[in-house]
Amino acid sequence: GQQVMQIPQYQHVQEGEDFTTYCNSSTTLSNIQWYKQRPGGHPVFLIQLVKSGEVKKQKRLTFQFGEAKKNSSLHITATQTTDVGTYFCAGRSGTASKLTFGTGTRLQVTL
């Protein structure tokens, strides 16, 4: 079945440093979504990417969908303590509505 891996599993940064998490799928994706889960909370939708090579920005967050539509990345510029949480990518293959979540990257930010 489809597998979606993320690296790294965990990253600890100082506030102000940049952060990137990478997402790789075993199959070609029709679209990819990103979610953030704060400690003790539930996943919250951030963005969806659909087109090959697509890049979208949300303030300090930059999302990219690979040309082959099998990988994606999330880059945070100048992290803040409010960025703490686990970031998940989630992808769909073909016309299937089932969303397969990645393994997640836990981000810790300290002052």
Place this chain on the structure above:
Amino acid sequence: KAGVTQTPRYLIKTRGQQVTLSCSPISGHRSVSWYQQTPGQGLQFLFEYFSETQRNKGNFPGRFSGRQFSNSRSEMNVSTLELGDSALYLCASSGTGNNEQFFGPGTRLTVL
């Protein structure tokens, strides 16, 4: 608009018992998906219901089942509970199932 609600929020059961969890989606949403979240396995897809029909199913044993009612509310049932079923069970709703998912706060199930 009210968000996704799940009841109960916390549950303690013993091995062998069964449990039913409930999820009320956002008004107007017809798709409800269920996920199991554990520290070791991450977010694992259980099943998705759309207009009272199971549209997708994950790789879980038959002890895990669900249903959706005509008002889109959904329930999931786990029979013959095992220790490994201890987890956070998350429900998510979306309009058609092919766009963003809105998660509820989850039900924390502990099996003793």
